[in-house]
Amino acid sequence: MAGIYIHIPFCKKACYYCDFHFSTNWKVKTELLAAIEQELELQRNYLNGESVETVYFGGGTPSILTGEEINAILDKINTLHHVAASAEITLEANPDDLDAAKIKELRQTAVNRFSIGIQSFFDEDLQWMNRAHNASEAKSSIMRAQDAGFENITCDLIYGYPLLTNKKWKENIQTLIDLQIPHISSYSMTVEPQTALASFIRKNKQQPMNEEQSAEQFQYLIEELSKANFLHYEISNFGKEGWLSKHNSNYWFGKKYLGIGPSAHSFNGETRQWNIANNYKYIDSLSQKKIPFEEELLSPVQRLNEYVMTALRTMWGIDLKKIENNYGKEFLEEIMHTAEKYIDKQWVTNNEDKLILSKEGKLYADLIASELFIT
């Protein structure tokens, strides 16, 4: 069981905070789509014939594609792989793209899950982020998708930035609960060095992020969504029973996935590889039937640390038996030695051979994971 990720590296506007790979220049869109098909061909054996359980169109902004363009990619995948009949096929969509005509078009594709980039339901916040949509489009895009029969919808929200008062945060969460969205991903605003936001802060045109505010809003999010029957199954992800994301869960469970497109990364169980994050170079290389990637063979210790980091962030926690069986007793003892401190503090619980973050511990996931790393 494996996944395929397709990266669509185009956006209408550059959000001030975003450091993912995208371009606002769409001149080479046709060439890029041809290169994606070429890469799919060249990587046809990457998954070793495993059946494909999930396909995820991410970006950038995949909702700029027409239904026909999406179908062409999915047809290609179908000719090269066995795609499970029940496969989860997600498309990341920005609200400004989801007008009635586009939704109708998307009904004619096999896409069965939308990840809508809402971020906020307030105009001033969306402008502050330089998003291409407004608050009313945020809401209407969700309702339109639901009216057209799309049930499996996840929405992204961002918190922890200066403009977001607790009152607005409450309303953003409540709006998604009221709209009966079954899955929510929510991220604390991070200031990435190469972004406009970082440059505004350096020039004192913007306040830096406030960690206390962010922690408070994260706690509030956890409490409200738990009251509304969401499982907090990964630090940034909440879903109602039966609606958890299969694609992302497979990343956390260490399953294989093939990433196609510029900046996409792949994992075959042993090595990680990632494609060049440059549209022109990507197209040029594939026109010569060469995949422009770098790779890294993970050592057992690196694999163990990665496992500790991703598993600790999930509600299933770190499986101590798995560590003992796959990596040996010594590593297990070393990890347990460090974990004692956090178990005493009640940041981590140790039940049935699992280390799981407590409510308080969720605030310190990254710190705890880095302390547990084997060096």
Ligand SMILES: C[S@@+](CC[C@H](N)C(=O)[O-])C[C@H]1O[C@@H](n2cnc3c(N)ncnc32)[C@H](O)[C@@H]1O
């Ligand atoms: C890379 S975007 C792609 C999907 C789509 N273009 C969108 O904007 O929603 C995926 C998610 O990452 C979030 N994201 C990107 N940069 C971030 C940052 N610096 N801090 C927090 N969230 C961020 C986006 O807001 C979005 O919800």
Ligand SMILES: C[S@@+](CC[C@H](N)C(=O)[O-])C[C@H]1O[C@@H](n2cnc3c(N)ncnc32)[C@H](O)[C@@H]1O
């Ligand atoms: C920040 S996450 C948001 C997930 C989404 N809200 C959900 O739960 O369905 C998604 C972003 O991570 C990046 N991403 C995911 N898988 C990737 C892969 N295999 N290679 C490169 N980028 C990837 C893409 O930029 C994508 O927009």
Ligand code: SF4
């Ligand atoms: S957040 Fe989404 S829409 Fe905004 S620049 Fe990044 S990928 Fe594009």
